[in-house]
Amino acid sequence: MVFELPKLDYDYKALEPYIDAQTMEIHHTKHHGAYTAKLNDAIKGTELEGKSLEDIFKNISEHPAGVRNNGGGYYNHNLFWKILSPRSGEEPTGDLLNAINKSFGSFENFKNEFSTAAASVFGSGWAWLVKSNGELKATSTPNQDNPLMDVASVKGIPLMGLDVWEHAYYLKYQNRRPDYIAAFWNIVAWDEVAKRYLK
Amino acid sequence: MNFELPKLPYALDALSPYLGEKTLEFHYGKHHNAYVNNLTGLVRGTKFENAKLEQIIKEAEGGIYNNGAQVWNHTFYFFGFSPDGKREPLGEMADAINKSFGSFDQFKEKFSKAAATLFGSGWVWLVKKDNSSLEIIQESNAGNPLRSGLKPILTCDVWEHAYYLDYQNRRPDYINAFWNILDWDVISSRF
Numbered sequence: 038m039v040f041e042l043p044k045l046d047y048d049y050k051a052l053e054p055y056i057d058a059q060t061m062e063i064h065h066t067k068h069h070g071a072y073t074a075k076l077n078d079a080i081k082g083t084e085l086e087g088k089s090l091e092d093i094f095k096n097i098s099e100h101p102a103g104v105r106n107n108g109g110g111y112y113n114h115n116l117f118w119k120i121l122s123p124r125s126g127e128e129p130t131g132d133l134l135n136a137i138n139k140s141f142g143s144f145e146n147f148k149n150e151f152s153t154a155a156a157s158v159f160g161s162g163w164a165w166l167v168k169s170n171g172e173l174k175a176t177s178t179p180n181q182d183n184p185l186m187d188v189a190s191v192k193g194i195p196l197m198g199l200d201v202w203e204h205a206y207y208l209k210y211q212n213r214r215p216d217y218i219a220a221f222w223n224i225v226a227w228d229e230v231a232k233r234y235l236k
Numbered sequence: 237m238n239f240e241l242p243k244l245p246y247a248l249d250a251l252s253p254y255l256g257e258k259t260l261e262f263h264y265g266k267h268h269n270a271y272v273n274n275l276t277g278l279v280r281g282t283k284f285e286n287a288k289l290e291q292i293i294k295e296a297e298g299g300i301y302n303n304g305a306q307v308w309n310h311t312f313y314f315f316g317f318s319p320d321g322k323r324e325p326l327g328e329m330a331d332a333i334n335k336s337f338g339s340f341d342q343f344k345e346k347f348s349k350a351a352a353t354l355f356g357s358g359w360v361w362l363v364k365k366d367n368s369s370l371e372i373i374q375e376s377n378a379g380n381p382l383r384s385g386l387k388p389i390l391t392c393d394v395w396e397h398a399y400y401l402d403y404q405n406r407r408p409d410y411i412n413a414f415w416n417i418l419d420w421d422v423i424s425s426r427f
């Protein structure tokens with residue numbers, strides 16, 4: 038199986054003013070595009086060819102760094118584009134909201150915990166909302182690791198991820214990562230996060 | 237003790253077009269400055285309150301290490317540049333590079349490759365070992381070779397903030413530009 042760079046469900050400018058069109062275009066075509074090409078190179082002709090990424094991640098510590106870095110980069114960005122939406126200002130509802138309230142006390146508490154996880158990544162990485170043994174957790178991983186990998190400190194199903202590599206926000210926010218994190222809450226596709234929670 | 241942001245020996249637009257004024261404004265004025273302020277706040281009331289940066293780099297962990305090393309790394313990085321310095325190593329520095337890498341060109345190629353392939357945020361270093369030979373090493377995030385007893389000679393910051401305003405995803409273009417602003421008088425004196 039050859040991995041392909043997915044098309045986005047919205048225009049590059051659709052997430053403005055929270056994420057600008059130039060950032061979206063470079064992030065998707067160049068960064069995500071490079072992870073896609075390098076992932077295909079890394080698994081071509083190896084025993085991993087044809088396996089799903091979810092399967093590969095389970096034993097990622099046994100595979101070369103190129104598979105971990107580019108496989109994570111490919112998967113994480115796929116998820117990121119999906120959980121973003123131009124319909125700004127929505128909030129979680131139904132079963133997902135109940136689960137958030139149960140695990141974090143309130144939606145506000147969850148936002149604080151997730152924002153803190155995103156702000157405290159030192160260097161490059163991701164913040165995650167993870168479903169783990171029926172509970173929800175806010176966590177983070179370095180570089181392109183994710184909670185499906187055996188190397189992750191908190192393992193589980195990633196429901197939502199926020200890219201805090203500097204390339205995700207530098208053109209618009211420069212050193213102000215907290216402003217980027219605050220902007221993110223305006224463009225979360227909560228229906229998509231809920232779908233992943235119910236799966 | 238308050239740590240201080242050192243004054244740069246050149247203007248913020250002096251390295252243009254290789255590194256733009258805006259990049260320096262943020263990289264030096266915001267990132268470097270924030271590491272200085274964070275460190276000053278973090279050491280208060282700890283055993284590192286009056287420590288030198290080198291001691292912090294060798295002994296501290298977590299946030300104190302990260303911020304202390306980042307202060308040292310950025311000072312070392314920015315002071316290796318000048319708008320009109322010698323662009324090639326001379327004398328003993330040149331001899332040592334030729335001895336360890338074959339030629340200056342071969343050294344540049346190897347150092348550039350190490351900088352291009354470092355995954356995520358970090359620093360590439362030229363270091364001097366106990367036997368005076370030179371080595372290129374990659375360190376992620378705040379990593380500093382003093383911690384493992386090596387002597388830093390030259391460094392390249394490959395955190396995305398170092399080049400994103402000028403080069404975006406094109407890190408190799410940033411690394412090419414890097415060679416045009418190095419001051420080998422300063423770098424050789426470290427050797």
Ligand SMILES: [Fe+2]
Pocket residue numbers: 064068114200202204205
């Ligand atoms: Fe990214």
Ligand SMILES: [Fe+2]
Pocket residue numbers: 263267310393395397398
């Ligand atoms: Fe930097």
